[in-house]
Amino acid sequence: MPGMKTLTFTRPDDWHLHLRDEALMRSVLPDTARQFARAIVMPNLRPPVTTTVQAVAYRERILKALPKGMKFEPLMTLYLTDITSAEEIKKAKASGVVHAVKLYPAGATTNSDAGVTDLRKTYAALEEMQRCGMPLLVHGEVTSTDIDIFDREAVFIERVMQPLLKDLPGLRVVFEHITTKDAAQFVASTPDTIAATLTPQHLLYNRNAMLVGGIRPHFYCLPILKRETHREALVKAATSGNKKFFLGTDSAPHAQHTKENACGCAGCYTAHSAIELYAEAFEAAGALDKLEAFASFYGADYYGLPRNTEKVTLRKEEWQMPASVGFGEHRLVPLRAGEKMGWKLSS
Ligand SMILES: NC(=O)N[C@@H](CC(=O)O)C(=O)O
Ligand SMILES: [Zn+2]
Numbered sequence: 487m488p489g490m491k492t493l494t495f496t497r498p499d500d501w502h503l504h505l506r507d508e509a510l511m512r513s514v515l516p517d518t519a520r521q522f523a524r525a526i527v528m529p530n531l532r533p534p535v536t537t538t539v540q541a542v543a544y545r546e547r548i549l550k551a552l553p554k555g556m557k558f559e560p561l562m563t564l565y566l567t568d569i570t571s572a573e574e575i576k577k578a579k580a581s582g583v584v585h586a587v588k589l590y591p592a593g594a595t596t597n598s599d600a601g602v603t604d605l606r607k608t609y610a611a612l613e614e615m616q617r618c619g620m621p622l623l624v625h626g627e628v629t630s631t632d633i634d635i636f637d638r639e640a641v642f643i644e645r646v647m648q649p650l651l652k653d654l655p656g657l658r659v660v661f662e663h664i665t666t667k668d669a670a671q672f673v674a675s676t677p678d679t680i681a682a683t684l685t686p687q688h689l690l691y692n693r694n695a696m697l698v699g700g701i702r703p704h705f706y707c708l709p710i711l712k713r714e715t716h717r718e719a720l721v722k723a724a725t726s727g728n729k730k731f732f733l734g735t736d737s738a739p740h741a742q743h744t745k746e747n748a749c750g751c752a753g754c755y756t757a758h759s760a761i762e763l764y765a766e767a768f769e770a771a772g773a774l775d776k777l778e779a780f781a782s783f784y785g786a787d788y789y790g791l792p793r794n795t796e797k798v799t800l801r802k803e804e805w806q807m808p809a810s811v812g813f814g815e816h817r818l819v820p821l822r823a824g825e826k827m828g829w830k831l832s833s
């Protein structure tokens with residue numbers, strides 16, 4: 487069609503994704519595989535993926551769940567615990583399928599109770615990671631009860647991140663799903679070994695979306711949405727052309743009834759149309775020309791993997807996000823449910 491606005495670019499990858507397992511995974515995996523060539527798959531299952539043997543088995547379950555005709559490469563991670571050994575890191579590295587290790591401070595987020603209680607307990611593993619170049623992916627929030635939930639990321643920088651990088655200056659660290667100006671500035675000021683992922687919800691929304699005119703549980707994720715000044719700083723980082731900032735949806739599916747609940751779970755389901763959501767955020771910033779490198783180049787470069795060669799096309803087209811989609815035997819409410827979208831990925 488003449489005059490139709492399209493955007494063709496290298497197929498993207500998702501550098502932070504929750505796929506869950508079994509029937510739940512089978513429901514969400516096609517959404518990711520339709521858009522992304524590869525994804526860094528988070529290990530916060532119950533029980534968590536703490537060993538290479540478990541990661542290899544989880545990878546096989548993912549590949550088996552992939553619908554016929556779809557191509558997708560899951561990049562596996564290990565869940566760091568107080569007892570992860572240097573030996574386990576060596577096995578992970580040698581496997582060729584484990585690409586990173588994830589730090590969840592104990593109690594910080596969904597399925598993090600097996601997480602790290604004191605970072606010093608993990609130094610043998612971290613030293614081996616520093617030696618072999620295995621990235622540490624960090625959920626960067628402190629968990630102390632005296633710290634306000636809106637300050638937990640900023641406080642994490644001074645209390646955990648800075649001491650960690652002082653002790654292990656060669657460690658590769660990805661500050662995952664950053665939500666504050668503080669984190670964006672911190673990452674920008676560090677050497678190239680330190681990078682960050684950015685989610686669509688933190689680029690598109692501030693905390694008003696979650697709290698004004700009624701409490702909207704489908705906008706609740708961790709780290710929690712912050713005020714507008716932070717969102718603006720994140721958009722600036724994502725669209726700056728700085729290779730330290732790349733795409734990681736943090737798509738985190740939870741069944742509808744567990745989010746629409748007196749004690750609702752944390753996590754936004756963005757995989758349904760993640761690349762379209764990012765396109766909207768980049769378009770609003772007048773930076774669509776920066777989307778390809780953010781979505782398809784910088785993450786691969788950071789992880790030392792080849793860039794994808796296949797192309798995808800986004801079309802400017804209005805469509806409506808479904809109110810919910812299937813999730814095993816449950817329902818799952820995607821971000822933007824029932825609302826208009828302005829971009830569509832061509833199939
Ligand atoms: N982001 C979230 O709010 N939730 C994630 C965990 C995480 O990434 O912190 C989940 O697994 O549900
Ligand atoms: Zn997290």
Ligand SMILES: [Zn+2]
Nearest residue numbers: 504528736738
């Ligand atoms: Zn996550």
